[in-house]
Amino acid sequence: MLRDYTGVKGYPYAGKANTGDGHRICMKAGADFWHMHGGAQYWLSLRNIENTRFVSTLYSFTVKQHGITVGVNGRRFYQDFDACSNFKKYALPDTDITRNVGYRHGITQFGGDMAHLPLPEKGWFVFDQAGLDAGACPEETSTDPVGDGWAVSADTLEELAKVIEVPEDELLKTVKQWNEFVDKGEDLAFYRPSDTLTGLNQPPYYAMLCVPALLNTDGGPVRNEKGEILDPFGQAIPGLYSAGEFGSIWGHLYQGGGNVGECGAFGRISARSALARS
Secondary structure (H helix, E strand, C coil), X not given: CHHHHHCXXXXXXXXXXXXXXXXXXXXXXXXXXXXXXXXXXXXXXEECCCCCCECCCCHHHCCHHHCEEEECCCCCCCCCCCCEHHXXXXXXXXXXXXXXXXXXXXXXXECCEEEECCCCCXXXXXXXXXXXXXXXXXXXXXXXXXXXXXXXXXXXXXHHHHHHCCCHHHHHHHHHHHHHHHHHCCCCCCCCCHHHXXXXXXXXXXXXXXXXXXXXXXXXXXXXXXXXXXXXXXXXXEEEECCCXXXXXXXXXXXXXXXXXXXXXXXXXXXXXXXXXX
């Protein structure tokens, strides 16, 4: 369902027992669905090389200023810098939202609008020794990321390309162009903030695996103001109710406090509706 409705195969930080059972139950009961593309999703988060653990639920998207992220084709893409705006200054209230850079729990400025972007299933966060020294891999995670299985390294970019299995010529061209942007003080490809332009010049070079991560989805059965689940014709399905981000009324406008508040508010509303019916 993640792939079908959001276009991305994601890895959840939390809620790993949420496997879509409620969605399938409501589908069988004939419910209508909405907001199936919405949620706190996605950004490319750092994982160990074996792809079994996240580096951190916090630092996974706040260290990208120390390098660049490339896809399996060895190229940067929009946006390789996905530091969450919640922790950065790139989306303050007095800034122009149509030019903001950085993810807001997955929602990103794209062409002047805010949208969920498709992401590749796999990417590589590439940095050099200076980047590592600056905190590309948080010390809380490891002081020896290669030895601890969080990163791979090589003395040259050509060797690193072989290790991470990306086209050597593309990676070299990408890094060359990136270093030119750094020298100019402006990312002319994807407009990364100037204070995140960190060159890749000091070997050895490192790469950490990145995968699309999510906190939760917001899609599910349509509910009305009574918490009743509706069929595709707007009629309530007798005895069936919902609450929280399971069919969230917020849609794609992810709200951390909104999700929590919606659980409490519609938990009470739906329970009262059910009690009134009985």
